[in-house]
Amino acid sequence: MKCLDPKDVAQNLPGWTGGDDFITKVFKFGDFAEAFGFMTRIAIIADKMDHHPEWFNVYNRVDVTLTTHDAGGVTQKDVTLAEAMETAAT
Numbered sequence: 001m002k003c004l005d006p007k008d009v010a011q012n013l014p015g016w017t018g019g020d021d022f023i024t025k026v027f028k029f030g031d032f033a034e035a036f037g038f039m040t041r042i043a044i045i046a047d048k049m050d051h052h053p054e055w056f057n058v059y060n061r062v063d064v065t066l067t068t069h070d071a072g073g074v075t076q077k078d079v080t081l082a083e084a085m086e087t088a089a090t
């Protein structure tokens with residue numbers, strides 16, 4: 001799958017930042033239940049896509065990094081998953 005420029009990708013996603021080979025965002029929720037609810041909904045979508053996030057949760061915060069390991073960079077799969085996260089978080 002074709003790799004995209006992470007900076008270009010991040011510019012079109014609210015609150016996302018582009019790194020060398022990834023895009024990243026910190027999501028904040030009202031409490032742990034909301035954060036974990038978000039992670040649960042995304043886990044189901046991600047597994048159906050066979051495309052899994054790197055993420056770290058403490059209480060109401062979820063730090064997300066998206067990259068496509070098989071491609072060694074950011075691909076359309078990361079864009080699709082980031083968009084699903086935006087929908088699930090709002």
Ligand SMILES: C[C@H](O)[C@H](O)[C@H]1CNC2=NC(N)=NC(=O)C2=N1
Nearest residue numbers: 050051052053067068069070071
């Ligand atoms: C074998 C399996 O399909 C692959 O390892 C999938 C699983 N989930 C994945 N997730 C991510 N983020 N990148 C991948 O390249 C990837 N590959």
